[in-house]
Amino acid sequence: MTAKKIPAQKSKKVIISCAITGSIHTPSMSPYLPVTPDQIAEQSVQAARVGAAIIHLHARKPTTGEPTSDNTIFSQFIPRIEQDCDAIINISTGGGLSMSLDDRLNAAQKFQPELCSLNMGSINFDVSRAAKPDAHWKNSWEQLFLKQTDNMVFKNTFRDIAYIIDKMNPLGTRFEYECYDVGHLYNLAHFAEQGIIKPPYFIQFIFGVMGGIGADTQNMDFMKQTADKLFGKDYIWSVLGAGRHQFPMAEHAIQMGGNVRVGLEDNLYIAKDQLAKNNAEQVLAIRKMIEQKGLQVAGPDETRDMLGLKGR
Ligand code: KMH
Ligand code: ZN
Numbered sequence: 001m002t003a004k005k006i007p008a009q010k011s012k013k014v015i016i017s018c019a020i021t022g023s024i025h026t027p028s029m030s031p032y033l034p035v036t037p038d039q040i041a042e043q044s045v046q047a048a049r050v051g052a053a054i055i056h057l058h059a060r061k062p063t064t065g066e067p068t069s070d071n072t073i074f075s076q077f078i079p080r081i082e083q084d085c086d087a088i089i090n091i092s093t094g095g096g097l098s099m100s101l102d103d104r105l106n107a108a109q110k111f112q113p114e115l116c117s118l119n120m121g122s123i124n125f126d127v128s129r130a131a132k133p134d135a136h137w138k139n140s141w142e143q144l145f146l147k148q149t150d151n152m153v154f155k156n157t158f159r160d161i162a163y164i165i166d167k168m169n170p171l172g173t174r175f176e177y178e179c180y181d182v183g184h185l186y187n188l189a190h191f192a193e194q195g196i197i198k199p200p201y202f203i204q205f206i207f208g209v210m211g212g213i214g215a216d217t218q219n220m221d222f223m224k225q226t227a228d229k230l231f232g233k234d235y236i237w238s239v240l241g242a243g244r245h246q247f248p249m250a251e252h253a254i255q256m257g258g259n260v261r262v263g264l265e266d267n268l269y270i271a272k273d274q275l276a277k278n279n280a281e282q283v284l285a286i287r288k289m290i291e292q293k294g295l296q297v298a299g300p301d302e303t304r305d306m307l308g309l310k311g312r
Contacts, residue, residue: 105164
């Protein structure tokens with residue numbers, strides 16, 4: 001595996017990642033959550049056209065919206081996205097909370113994208129409060145799925161992480177390192193010290209998942225200081241704030257020289273009590289914020305260069 005060593009934040013341009021659908025939100029929470037391959041493809045291309053350089057993807061069963069690792073579903077939208085835009089494809093290896101590790105790796109191994117996610121530690125991942133008893137559920141799986149998350153561990157042991165690295169390295173796919181807490185940065189440093197992953201490390205600081213570090217700006221400052229200490233200039237960082245924390249945390253990240261992730265995987269809203277009508281709406285809003293601060297958005301090729309990706 002070869003990767004260009006590029007000083008972190010050499011470019012002032014800001015990378016926007018857009019996480020299109022994920023596996024946590026359920027169809028009853030928003031009619032705009034893309035579920036079918038057509039919807040996922042259309043919203044991905046729209047998001048790319050308005051400024052997302054990276055498109056982070058999960059798949060869902062078209063009829064029920066349930067998360068799936070079925071490659072026949074991924075094949076109904078990945079080639080379409082690749083054909084209709086130049087964005088970098090980033091396939092999740094987090095998959096869905098109840099999937100086996102091999103299921104989680106299924107699509108990344110088949111499509112060998114430029115990027116895949118790599119979750120850097122086991123955490124509680126509790127979204128059970130969303131299982132409101134009075135809600136109207138479109139599908140029978142939704143409420144139970146949400147409810148059981150108060151007793152669920154999102155398992156990413158050192159062995160699991162090493163397994164994913166081992167499978168993806170020979171394919172030339174690089175990683176978006178998902179760090180939900182400060183300790184995950186140390187886990188990443190452990191693999192970096194072993195030499196089995198190479199810089200620049202693209203680190204997603206994740207705030208506000210119940211089970212991970214809380215969404216406040218002091219925590220971001222501390223994550224950044226810790227990453228500086230561990231990785232020096234060998235990393236590029238981005239911020240994902242869950243739910244209502246998405247835009248405030250993104251704004252702080254932009255001010256501090258970081259990159260941002262938006263999308264309906266992480267937050268269904270565009271403003272208080274106002275659902276986002278699609279992913280592009282959030283990308284446009286964050287783009288506006290970036291440009292108002294006198295900065296520019298990085299295009300896909302600039303992002304490829306910054307992250308040392310293999311290209312299409
Ligand atoms: N759902 C996000 C908090 C993954 O897909 O590997 C993190 C995520 C994980 O996107
Ligand atoms: Zn994801």
